Amino acid sequence: MKSDLAHREFATVxxxxxxxxxxxxxxxxxxxxxAWTLLVAVGCTGSVMLPQKMPLGTAKTASKASSAxxxxxxxxxxxxxxxxxxxxxxxxxxxxxxxxxxTVEERFATATAxxxxxxxVAIDTLRTSLSEPAADDPALTLIAAAxxxxxxxxxxxxxxxxxxxxxxxxxxxxxxxxxxxxxLLDHLRQGRPGDxxxxxxxxxxxxxxxxxxxxxxxxxxxxxxxDGNNDAAVTSLSEALxxxxxxxxxxxxxxxxxxxxxxxxxxxxxxxxxxxxxxxLAATESLQQAIPLRDPNVWERASYLRPVDQRWPQAVETQLxxxxxxxxxxxxxxxxxxxxxxxxxxxWRLERDEPQAALANLKRAETMMPEGESHGPLxxxxxxxxxxxxxxxxxxxxxxxxxxxxxxxxxxxxxxLLGSMKLQxxxxxxxxxxxxxxxxxxxxxxxxxxxxxxxGLALLILGEEEEGLGRxxxxxxxxxxxxxxxxLAQSLFNESEYFKATKRKxxxxxxxxxxxxxxxxxTVLR
Numbered sequence: 001m002k003s004d005l006a007h008r009e010f011a012t013v014x015x016x017x018x019x020x021x022x023x024x025x026x027x028x029x030x031x032x033x034x035a036w037t038l039l040v041a042v043g044c045t046g047s048v049m050l051p052q053k054m055p056l057g058t059a060k061t062a063s064k065a066s067s068a069x070x071x072x073x074x075x076x077x078x079x080x081x082x083x084x085x086x087x088x089x090x091x092x093x094x095x096x097x098x099x100x101x102x103t104v105e106e107r108f109a110t111a112t113a114x115x116x117x118x119x120x121v122a123i124d125t126l127r128t129s130l131s132e133p134a135a136d137d138p139a140l141t142l143i144a145a146a147x148x149x150x151x152x153x154x155x156x157x158x159x160x161x162x163x164x165x166x167x168x169x170x171x172x173x174x175x176x177x178x179x180x181x182x183x184l185l186d187h188l189r190q191g192r193p194g195d196x197x198x199x200x201x202x203x204x205x206x207x208x209x210x211x212x213x214x215x216x217x218x219x220x221x222x223x224x225x226x227d228g229n230n231d232a233a234v235t236s237l238s239e240a241l242x243x244x245x246x247x248x249x250x251x252x253x254x255x256x257x258x259x260x261x262x263x264x265x266x267x268x269x270x271x272x273x274x275x276x277x278x279x280x281l282a283a284t285e286s287l288q289q290a291i292p293l294r295d296p297n298v299w300e301r302a303s304y305l306r307p308v309d310q311r312w313p314q315a316v317e318t319q320l321x322x323x324x325x326x327x328x329x330x331x332x333x334x335x336x337x338x339x340x341x342x343x344x345x346x347x348w349r350l351e352r353d354e355p356q357a358a359l360a361n362l363k364r365a366e367t368m369m370p371e372g373e374s375h376g377p378l379x380x381x382x383x384x385x386x387x388x389x390x391x392x393x394x395x396x397x398x399x400x401x402x403x404x405x406x407x408x409x410x411x412x413x414x415x416x417l418l419g420s421m422k423l424q425x426x427x428x429x430x431x432x433x434x435x436x437x438x439x440x441x442x443x444x445x446x447x448x449x450x451x452x453x454x455x456g457l458a459l460l461i462l463g464e465e466e467e468g469l470g471r472x473x474x475x476x477x478x479x480x481x482x483x484x485x486x487x488l489a490q491s492l493f494n495e496s497e498y499f500k501a502t503k504r505k506x507x508x509x510x511x512x513x514x515x516x517x518x519x520x521x522x523t524v525l526r
Contacts, residue, residue, distance in 0.1 A: 091118075092125045100139035107519045108142065109485040115146035117352050119250055120295050122147040126160045127215050131181045134167035134174065150293040151248045151286070159248075163209050177204040177212060184219055193226035202236075210247045214240045218255060230266050234259065241275075245282060253283035253298050257305055264305070273307045280312065284319050292323070296348045296357075303341060312337035320344050324365075339368035343378060350381055355388040376402060376410035383417060392421065412443045416451035423458050432458040449478035453491050460498055469495070489518045 095118060102111035115122050122143050129140055141164060148159035167174050180201045187196035197220060205216040217240035224233035237259040244252035256279025263272035280302050286293035306312070312320075317337035324343035346362030349355075362382050366375060379402055386395035399421075402414035419434030435455040439448070453475035459468030472495055479488035492515035499508035 088121075088124055091121045092128060095121045095125055095143065096139050099142055103138045103142055106516060107489070109489055109519045109521070111142055112146045112149075113486040115143055116150060116291060116293075119147060119150060119293050120297050123151075123251060126211075129164075130174075130212065130215060131178055131185065133178075134164075134171045136168060137164075140164065150289055150291045151250050158209065160211060163211060166209075174208070177201070177208060177216075180204045181216075181219070184223065188223060188226065193223045196220075196223035197227055197229070197232065199223075202239075210243050214244050214247070214251060214255075217243070221258070225262065230262050233262055234266075237262065241278075245278075249282040249285040250293050250295060250298070253279050253286065253295075253302070255279075256282060257298070257301050261305055264307075269307070273310055276302070276305055276307060276310070277313060280316055284313075284316050287319050287323055294323070294344075294348045294351075296345045296352070299341060299345060303338075312341070323347075339365050339374075341365075342368065343374070346378070346385075347381060350385055350388075353388070355385040359385040359389070376405060376407060380410065380413055380417070383414075387417075387421065392425075396421065408441070408443045409445055412438045413445050413447065413451075414438075416447075416454070419451070419458075420454050423454060428458050428461050432462065449475045449482070449484075449487065452478065453487075453494075457494065485518050485521065489515045492518065 095115070099111050099115065102108070102114070125140070125143055126147060129137075141161070144160035144164050148161050151159070180199050184196045184199040184201055187193065187199070199220075201216040201220055202213070205212040217236045221233045221236035221240065224230070224236060237255055241252055241255045241259055244255055256275055260272045260275040260279060263269075263275060283295070283298050283302060286295070317340065320337055320340035320343075324340045324347065342361050342365035346358045346360075346365060349358035349361055359382055362378050362385065366378050366382075369375065369378075379398055383395045383398045383402070386392075386398065396418065399414045399418045403411050403418060405411045405414070415434050415438035419431045419438060421431075422428075422434060423431035425431075432455065435451055435458060438451050439455065452471050456468045456471030456475060459465075459471060462468075472491060476488055476491050479485075479491065492511045496508045496510075496512035496515065499505070499511070
């Protein structure tokens with residue numbers, strides 16, 4: 001009787017009514033089964049949680065869901081330019097708060113994986129820190145290390161981690177730059193771009209690290225644009241771009257697109273096209289890093305600014321097709337890269353827990369493709385987005401259709417998604433049956449381990465401990481083989497919590513300690 005009660009309590013926790021742990025990281029993997037939506041307490045890897053609606057925040061900031069992670073751009077419309085960093089400030093605050101919570105718990109692998117999903121917010125946070133007094137900030141240190149590991153590369157020298165360390169060791173060396181930067185931004189906020197452009201920020205950065213020289217030229221260019229001085233902006237942007245191409249292709253892509261737009265507005269169309277090509281190739285290089293850097297905001301802007309007579313470069317088409325999991329040649333439209341681009345944007349938005357934008361992008365990609373194999377993965381991702389938008393009936397209808405596909409690579413993940421949804425809703429027996437069906441045979445899909453882990457949780461809820469733990473351990477072995485420390489740590493946490501819920505605290509120690517070891521081994525900190 002006592003054991004049955006413990007299992008019921010565990011089931012209540014899993015369904016999200018009494019979460020064991022607040023969801024810190026919305027777990028969404030490319031082309032994943034719905035196990036990712038079930039992350040909180042016993043989550044992703046055997047987690048179950050109510051879908052979140054915010055990429056970075058809480059209900060209080062839900063109105064910023066679609067814009068919180070956007071980088072600062074100068075919006076030069078027909079009525080003039082505007083300087084607004086409200087959304088950026090909210091995103092930076094949320095990033096630092098979340099990473100700080102994770103680092104306090106020593107969950108470094110999870111924190112790092114989360115920063116990887118928001119490189120645009122990471123670079124904005126690091127640049128903004130240059131105006132602040134140097135301090136020992138563990139969250140900022142991890143953000144810098146994570147961003148460096150994605151962006152800098154072994155041949156590009158020191159990165160943001162070195163800058164943070166040197167600012168603490170020799171703060172006086174950076175005081176002039178920080179003060180000048182604050183003064184420039186104050187002028188911009190007060191609507192005085194002409195005064196901002198006169199601040200000698202590039203001179204203050206001349207003897208400092210390349211990242212600061214890029215930052216200085218970028219800010220001065222922004223001031224010139226807001227002041228209507230396009231020629232001066234071109235000079236500053238060109239200087240920043242030249243340096244960024246050597247040190248950070250991600251920042252180079254943003255600067256190149258900004259410069260291309262200025263050339264276009266100045267009717268230098270050939271130069272605008274050449275600069276646009278340079279920018280998208282830099283963004284493509286970011287995708288080719290050992291840890292791919294995926295910034296959907298950069299790619300959306302690249303699509304918007306693409307000259308009407310230009311195709312995407314072949315390297316872009318090939319890389320986007322690979323990132324989106326589709327053949328490069330498959331498309332019935334003029335430019336195959338368009339379909340691959342919008343598919344990638346949908347998957348990346350889903351990975352960032354931005355389901356509305358993800359759904360729109362995925363549907364756009366679908367309209368660009370002939371009916372064929374690529375529609376199945378896109379529709380699976382659409383079902384995930386619908387579920388995360390609290391549209392369970394629509395998600396269920398789509399998944400039921402996909403679960404009857406004659407393609408096992410589509411049918412199995414669809415059944416797994418349905419099973420996880422049933423588990424989330426409390427229909428454990430049906431969830432178990434669907435998850436077991438999805439795992440029959442030798443069908444392998446990228447997130448099979450998550451389905452195994454969710455099945456393990458269902459079995460534990462039903463009191464079938466031996467088989468349930470066996471499934472969890474199989475999933476953990478799969479995560480370890482794939483190098484997926486984040487999912488492995490979450491699954492170990494779930495196992496530990498199961499033993500606590502069944503009043504066996506001594507047995508909870510082993511998986512709990514292993515979870516911490518996995519989190520610590522996954523750190524990018526040195």
